[in-house]
Amino acid sequence: MKDTLVSDGPEVTPSVRPQSDDGGAEAARRRKKLVTLTRPWLLLTPSLIVLVGLLLWPLIQVGKLSLQDYKVKFGGGEGTYIGFDHYKDLLTGDLLWKTVLPNTVFFALACVGLTVVLGTLVALLLNRLGPTWKLICSVSILAAWAMPAVTGTYVWIWLFSPEDGMISQVADSVGLIDAETTNWFTERLPFYGIATINVVHHGFPFVAITVLAGLLTIPKELYEAGEIDGANAWQRFWRITVPSIKPVFLVVTILSTIWDFKVFTQVFLMPGGSGSNPDVYNLGVYSYIEAFAKNDYGTGAAAAVLLTLLLLVITIVYIRTLFRQGEEDL
Amino acid sequence: MSVRRTTLASRVGLPVAVIALLVFTLFPVYWMVSTALDPKALTRGSDLLPSGVTFEHFDFVFDRGNFGQYLLNSAIVGIATIAAAAALSLFAAIAVARFKFKFRTSVLIMVLIVQMVPLEALVIPLFIQMRDFEMLNSLLGLSVVYIALSLPFAIWTLRGFVAAVPKEVEEAAYIDGASWFRMFWSVLLPLVGPGLVATSIFAFITAWNEFVFAYTFMKGSDKYTAAVGIFQFFGENTTSWGPVMASSTLVTLPVMIFFVIVHRRLGSGLAAGAVKG
Numbered sequence: 001m002k003d004t005l006v007s008d009g010p011e012v013t014p015s016v017r018p019q020s021d022d023g024g025a026e027a028a029r030r031r032k033k034l035v036t037l038t039r040p041w042l043l044l045t046p047s048l049i050v051l052v053g054l055l056l057w058p059l060i061q062v063g064k065l066s067l068q069d070y071k072v073k074f075g076g077g078e079g080t081y082i083g084f085d086h087y088k089d090l091l092t093g094d095l096l097w098k099t100v101l102p103n104t105v106f107f108a109l110a111c112v113g114l115t116v117v118l119g120t121l122v123a124l125l126l127n128r129l130g131p132t133w134k135l136i137c138s139v140s141i142l143a144a145w146a147m148p149a150v151t152g153t154y155v156w157i158w159l160f161s162p163e164d165g166m167i168s169q170v171a172d173s174v175g176l177i178d179a180e181t182t183n184w185f186t187e188r189l190p191f192y193g194i195a196t197i198n199v200v201h202h203g204f205p206f207v208a209i210t211v212l213a214g215l216l217t218i219p220k221e222l223y224e225a226g227e228i229d230g231a232n233a234w235q236r237f238w239r240i241t242v243p244s245i246k247p248v249f250l251v252v253t254i255l256s257t258i259w260d261f262k263v264f265t266q267v268f269l270m271p272g273g274s275g276s277n278p279d280v281y282n283l284g285v286y287s288y289i290e291a292f293a294k295n296d297y298g299t300g301a302a303a304a305v306l307l308t309l310l311l312l313v314i315t316i317v318y319i320r321t322l323f324r325q326g327e328e329d330l
Numbered sequence: 331m332s333v334r335r336t337t338l339a340s341r342v343g344l345p346v347a348v349i350a351l352l353v354f355t356l357f358p359v360y361w362m363v364s365t366a367l368d369p370k371a372l373t374r375g376s377d378l379l380p381s382g383v384t385f386e387h388f389d390f391v392f393d394r395g396n397f398g399q400y401l402l403n404s405a406i407v408g409i410a411t412i413a414a415a416a417a418l419s420l421f422a423a424i425a426v427a428r429f430k431f432k433f434r435t436s437v438l439i440m441v442l443i444v445q446m447v448p449l450e451a452l453v454i455p456l457f458i459q460m461r462d463f464e465m466l467n468s469l470l471g472l473s474v475v476y477i478a479l480s481l482p483f484a485i486w487t488l489r490g491f492v493a494a495v496p497k498e499v500e501e502a503a504y505i506d507g508a509s510w511f512r513m514f515w516s517v518l519l520p521l522v523g524p525g526l527v528a529t530s531i532f533a534f535i536t537a538w539n540e541f542v543f544a545y546t547f548m549k550g551s552d553k554y555t556a557a558v559g560i561f562q563f564f565g566e567n568t569t570s571w572g573p574v575m576a577s578s579t580l581v582t583l584p585v586m587i588f589f590v591i592v593h594r595r596l597g598s599g600l601a602a603g604a605v606k607g
Binding site for chain 2: 051205
């Protein structure tokens, strides 16, 4: 695969262009070689400047900041190196271990699990529907997907809002809660429950559409053979579907994990999420509030570095998975 | 297609599953639009069926909330992001999909790694940098950040599209005497067009929906993007849901219409980027 997918286009030209004399051919070949060598880098340079300047360099800066005591001065800022103090404070404090990390990790795990399961179920459903209903359902999951995180969050807040929110009123009318006194957003568990519904609603369409694309590649004969052998639907799913599109499942799971560990907007916009309720901090929100609400850029940076390291580990797993699934041309 | 036995479970189960799916996916959208149009929603909550249809909440967000300016800001930033991200990512995708060169794998791994970087890690140093360069409150500064944010995914996706163009088509162009640039314009560009469309949509949506940077960088109230502009109608204790939902509708509907129009290309774009890698 390697040779057919990746080769440098212009190499074929010398053989089809008649050369006038040997010296010219030599010069032409040398020029060709130079072009072949520099062209990929010419094409890459603009992107590399942007990526290095705005993503990689700031990442190095945030590492530097996390080791500094950064003071905002008139017309700029000044950092003095203080070593690993921010990390020491962070890692020895209760807030990280009892609030921030559990919120981040359990929330991400719940979101990933529900997103992948629901996405897969919806993909299986779409695969069984006739063309009309398949179109209707596809458009409806596109609507969920297209809803921006910001507006989606406002709608879920509104649905669960105390007193007059639709879901609060329904829960009140069946006697589950008293809408006048219940505020879903003050306690950790209901707060993150609502955030989970929000993130899953926004995230499962990607899984559904990707898994559906995978399902379409499985030969129908496999299922017919399975049915003849007497396998029921459950067995056919685990013995045929799952092994056939295992790479698809791995990629959507890892991508969802990366995304759900860095959920920010959905938590930040919820009542109490922007700092007034420390019980609902996750790593991203904690970092942001330390930096921008408390002007403690160093602690904020240290928390950001922790989150980045966490995501780096997940990304390495992601990259290895891509390699292992026969990423022929990486 | 194999003949499936229609069991009771599938005859009842399928419609129930379809209805549950439609309610879960569409109810929030319905609720947003219905609150935005409900005359009562300025003073108190909304009912399942709105008590009437009014555009007063939309008038309110435009007249009192300056929302037209925010939509314009979002559109400017979005278009700048599309233009730059599409061009840059196409060049980069051709480089990594068509050429063999030293450090090619390293470049690809860097692209993958920067894709996972959390925005909160970038927002602190970029805020300090932008403040020092006096680029806060500038639509240009914000666009530059969004271009960077949309590039990794764009390169990764387009790379799949470029690799899918058969080598033979390009070779045929060379045999006919075309130069590399001629081949690029007349052969490669038309063939990766759908991928470019998908990438542009993603870049536009990244810029249109982004909250963290816009909220942190843009403090002058005429410089907000639409996603941040909703924030001013939202109070922790006293929220007028009519204007919040009206402005949310204005931010959401363009994206939804976009998605529905291009959903086939969107699917193939994701398949090329995420599934085939």
